[in-house]
Amino acid sequence: MIDICIVGGGAAGMTAAIYAKEANPALHICIIEKKNQLGKKILASGNGKCNLSNLACARVTETLDFFRRLGVITRADSEGRLYPYTEESRAVQEALKHRLHQLDIEIRTSAEVLEIEKKEHFILHLKTGQLHAKKVLIACGGKAGPQFGTTGDGYRWAKAFGHKVEKPIPVLTAVDIKEDMTRLAGIRAKAAVSLTYHNEEIFRERGEIQFTKTGISGICVFNLSRFLLIPEGRSFLDGFDDYRIFIDFFPEIEAAELTKLLRQRQELGFREESILEYLVRGPVADMIYASAKGDPSDSATLLKAFPLSPKGAKGWDFAQATKGGVSLDEVNPETMESRKIKDLYFAGEILDFDGPCGGYNLQNAWETGTIAGKEMAR
Ligand SMILES: Cc1cc2nc3c(=O)[nH]c(=O)nc-3n(C[C@H](O)[C@H](O)[C@H](O)COP(=O)(O)OP(=O)(O)OC[C@H]3O[C@@H](n4cnc5c(N)ncnc54)[C@H](O)[C@@H]3O)c2cc1C
Structure with a gap:
């Protein structure tokens, strides 16, 4: 015995x-x-x-x-x-x-x-x-x-x-995103990532975000995955519809200040499509330009809260x-x-x-x- x-x-x-x-x-x-x-x-x-x-x-x-x-x-x-x-x-x-x-x-x-x-x-x-x-x-x-x-x-x-x-x-996994991420794949950004549930922020952390072909990764994203839970009675297909992820590419700078800085670049003669050049990585600048068309205020809003729709966390093999x-x-x-x-x-x-x-x-x-x-x- x-x-x-x-x-x-x-x-x-x-x-x-x-x-x-x-x-x-x-x-x-x-x-x-x-x-x-x-x-x-x-x-x-x-x-x-x-x-x-x-x-x-x-x-x-x-x-x-x-x-x-x-x-x-x-x-x-x-x-x-x-x-x-x-x-x-x-x-x-x-x-x-x-x-x-x-x-x-x-x-x-x-x-x-x-x-x-x-x-x-x-x-x-x-x-x-x-x-x-x-x-x-x-x-x-x-x-x-x-x-x-x-x-x-x-x-x-x-x-x-x-x-x-x-x-x-x-939990503690990368997160898959519904939007097409292929253009951002391979980029790393020192930023902040936040998660909202029914429009209320339930998580925010600064760190290095890695963009992949299917979503986002990095320690701050791993930590975010602990809060991404499928509500009772919902499935993997529709379970994450109430969540949104936002990336803040300039966590140290307030939106109003960022708008001012972008206006200043405009005044310096930067063209609309290059207003974000070398502020963020090229593919990120391109994606923001596609929506904001170089408008300093709209660009700043997106740089502070770039929205993504979570599809789900990676499974057990990666957790x-x-x-x-x-x-x-x-x-x-x-x-x-x-x-x-x-x-x-x-x-x-x-x-x-x-x-x-x-x-x-x-x-x-x-x-x-x-x-x-x-x-x-x-
Ligand atoms: C890739 C990876 C990296 C990680 N990095 C960190 C880190 O840096 N820091 C940190 O704090 N945590 C980290 N973790 C988490 C951490 O490793 C675990 O939380 C921790 O090891 C759990 O310890 P445990 O003893 O409970 O289980 P485990 O360490 O998982 O050990 C359980 C053991 O039980 C055995 N077992 C299971 N079923 C049976 C059975 N039926 N019969 C006999 N044996 C069985 C398994 O083979 C296993 O060896 C990481 C996890 C992973 C997967």
Whole structure:
């Protein structure tokens, strides 16, 4: 009989195993991981650099202490995003694996849990047979990035145990746009992007926007995607009609001031069609000229709020996180134990939590893994 069985060898699962074994070395702990190695998603995170937390997170100190103990030195960039010193995600994955081996934690890779049931204790069904465990941690992630093993298996088990699962939605992705974007493809602009729902602004962020053949991308667009939700009863086809996206190409300059500057260019003798030349990239200038015909006031209005109609966010294969998941109401945040099933725990992205880009999602995984690990060892 295994004392603690951890389903999912990602960020939360590995952290939980380390904390549990450190607290009680006598425990038999086993991690079951579907993929052929632990922490595949960690390797891909932060564009291979692993943005593991953020200085703005309330419990960042605990995370940094943990990684220092594991031999990982970190540093923050100007936005407070924390990375391993070499900016190589492998530094994080290897340090976790090293500590797991040192603590003699059993690891089964290429092993997929198919079902979990509870009688007097838990029975985990794998393709290769059954495992029996006193306590189980479900840390198998959400549905984002199925290529890293996360295919939403845990939601089915949670529901079978009577847990409410908030609808999982792919977030932190690029956004597809209804308008023809081909002429803008490849352009990058330091701008601000905003989202309105029924004409009310619900999101605004500055950053670098990348225009693609089908839409827009970039960190600020990823963060916007967390607010682009299909209302109940609507489909992907008509679900986003109530949303509009606006790009502000001059976030530092008010519209009236911009109009004045464009008038000044007019007075300097710029022709109508070249009034925007070298102020914004050529294809953007062309698109604005097509509507505003060089009128300084109309041009300024479009430069401050260039409208786009969202068609939808890119799907699970491109998403970095899952919005929705196991409802937090039914999991004790002090222990991560289910309020419905004794000795069943949840940690990481399986839970109904999603944060913006910047290290918040991995922080959630370390944090909830830490709490669950310490608690399960009691
Ligand atoms: C491309 C990409 C880049 C990202 N970059 C960042 C970043 O820089 N900073 C940040 O904070 N967040 C980032 N994220 C999000 C972050 O990686 C996740 O939120 C975090 O890894 C979640 O941790 P987790 O342990 O809950 O799940 P995961 O790390 O996803 O691990 C879950 C594990 O469970 C395994 N599993 C699933 N089902 C089963 C099963 N049935 N049986 C056995 N094992 C199973 C999976 O194979 C997987 O290894 C990124 C995500 C992606 C996809």
